[in-house]
Amino acid sequence: MPVMTVDRRRALAVLAGLLIGVFGSLLAAAPARAHAALVGSDPAGNSVVPDAPNRVTLTFSESVQLISGKIRVLAPDGSRADQGEPSVSGTQVTIPLSAGGGRGTYLVSYRVTSADSHPVAGTITYSVGAASTPPAADEAADVAVDPVVKALIPAGKYLGYAGLVLLIGPVLVLALLWPHRLNRRGPGRLVWTGIGLVTGSTLLGVWLQAPYTLGAGLFDVTVSDLRDVLGSTFGAVMLVRLGVVVAAAFLLRPLLSGSGGGESKLDLALLGVLGVAALATWPLTGHPTASPVAGVSVVIDALHLAAVAVWVGGLVMLFGFLLPRANGRELGAILPIWSRWAMAAVGALVFAGVVQSLIEVSTLDGLINSTYGRMIMAKVALAAVVIGIAAYSRKLVGSRAAEENPGPLRRIVLAELAVTAVVLGVTSFLVQEPPPRTALASETGPVSTTVTQTLTTKNMSLQVDVFPATVGNNSIHLYAYTPDSKPLPVVEWKATASLPAKGIEAIEIPLLRITDFHAIGDIGLPQAGEWTFKFTARTSEIDQNTLTMTAKIS
Known part of the structure; x- marks a missing residue:
């Protein structure tokens, strides 16, 4: 009995040391980050729209849930522009706005919960008429x-x-x-x-x-x-x-x-x-719910957990009770069955882990250059060690030596438990880390390729939007305002585009008046470079303004 007590104390000391080591190193890791990302909005981030919208729509990379009081829209003067409660449908959040919003830059701040239970927060701005100094950021946007x-x-x-x-x-x-x-x-x-x-x-x-x-x-x-x-x-x-x-x-x-x-x-x-x-x-509150194939991921993750629970839980029973208490005849009946269980659990564990990793990582770059991928590789390395130890223990069971002398098998089982304790520690942090598929969406975020510039003379302010500002067909939007930001009626519009660096002379842009102060046009831009746009707006029989701008077309 004293020897058994010493063995158990040593086992507990080893496990405690491993757990302290795991948590001591991993608790210093980066804070958990959101696993959803804002991928679009209407109005688009950093865009300028001619009229105040009646709502703002945010689109995320996965379904989200609202957090009470954590979505706001601030007007240029800092007052609340949102009206009523926002609503959510899958990946899309809709924020109703007050009617008659003034000109200037608006700030949208949001904090929601992603499908895998992690918060995601941030801000975007858009402007009505013309840009202005945006209001101060809201604390809701702090993640x-x-x-x-x-x-x-x-x-x-x-x-x-x-x-x-x-x-x-x-x-x-x-x-x-x-x-x-x-x-x-x-x-x-x-x-x-x-x-x-x-x-x-x-x-x-x-x-x-x-x-x-x-x-x-x-x-x-x-x-x-x-x-x-x-x-x-x-x-x-x-x-x-x-x-x-x-x-x-x-x-x-x-x-x-x-x-x-x-x-x-x-x-x-x-x-x-x-x-x-x-x-x-467990998978219903984690990454699998936000997977591209959620049903498969939930089943695979549950299988992964079941395999771990059966295998490691069985090892605990072997080490703590069966090997010390069962006699040789009983062990002769139990160990071969347990060995088959363990082999099946390990097979299920490897299969589920590979499938889930392929879903969440999907690329070699994601495996090597992301924290999530490196944690996966650490788990694989530890799992390989455990599987190697398990293979040796299976060999002992097959030789039937453990039935008469279970001591060596107990030491091997203890080694398996020690390494799996570390694996569980890594897993606890892995489920908090965004996988590469969502980390990429978070880094990319919503991107607006619209080129927006405001050109001014003493008589008018002209807002110009060029979309998508790439080689090929582009749309041009023109908005005319007075110096005090009121709509300015334009009788006749003219516009040209040229690329002097490539010898492309001025190409006329056909324009269509949409309202008194708003005109649109389409033009095909054949090459990339710094294009020069020239706009003429006639506001009366004798008054007209000519303005020029350059825009990079990629």
Whole structure:
């Protein structure tokens, strides 16, 4: 017994050291970033429109949910230009605006929750008539996360993964492999610990989601904030998880009591259904829900978690209970079956990991040059080590040497557990890191290729929009205003475009009057370069203004 106690203390010391090492290095990583990105808006960012719109539309790279009070539109004078509550439909957010907005630059600030439960925030500007100094940025656009909240989120996820491992694997072993003569009190405590960790992790996740999405401190949370979280998709999934865990706790009592045998086949079947439901709640609050093939990703991620829980949970049972307590005859029956389970779990783990990585990374550049990709490679390297150790343990089981002397196998199992503890730590941070497919959208963001310039004389202000400012067909929009920014009626428009550097003489641009002060035209620009545009606007029988601008056509 003293030797066994020393072994267990050493095992706990090794695991504790590994966990501290994992968290010590990874907690210093960059803060979790949003996994959705703004990919378009109407009006477009940095654009100039002739008339005040009645709404602003924001389009994101994946579906989003609103955060109460975190979307605003500020007028040039700093007052609120939005009116009523914004609405969301999938990837599109619509913000109604007050009628009769004045000229100048407007600021749109937003903070929403992406499909994978992460906040995304930012600002765009657009101008009515002509640009002006934009109003000050709103605090809603700050996506910073409180340092304590940032540290607790992966820690909570780690506890949830650990609870899942201590729940699913041990229950499976108790139901199908546990010798009838052995008492179940020790494994029962392990399973109850798993239930406690999953429950605690879920409650902590619900609490942390409020300050995480709001950008607030850990305790700057109100009942209304928690109500908003519970009313979101994230909250609904977490409530389902809690319900499943509570139901499983009632069904597990016969399996965990005394020497066992009190459980019915119906109870075991119901536990299997609840286990599948519980596993599905993890991908439903993470990256898989925002995947291009969400259904496939959710199933694959759940399979990945199931394989880990069965394999690692089974290893915990082997190391902690079966190898020390079971006799040679019992081990001779248990170990070959467990070896086949482990091989199947490893195969499922590798398959699911490869498929999910291909979906989320998709390119070699994304694998090498992104934090997410490098974490994937770290997981693969660690998994290769574990698989190598597992192959050796399978060889020991095949030789049947472990039946009479389980000591070497216990040491190998301990090594497997140590490395998988590190893998779980990496996974806890991986789920907070944006995959390359969404990181690319975030870096690119909405891009407007419209060239907009405002030309002025003492008698008029002329706004010119050239779209898309690339070789080929382009649209020209002209808006005429008085020096005090009022619409100026134009009797006749003329325009030309030339590229002196390439010897292209002035090409006439046919213009069509849309309103008294607005004209449009189309022209084909055959080459890239610095084009010169010349505009003449006649405002009366004797008054006209000629203005010139250059624009880079790519």
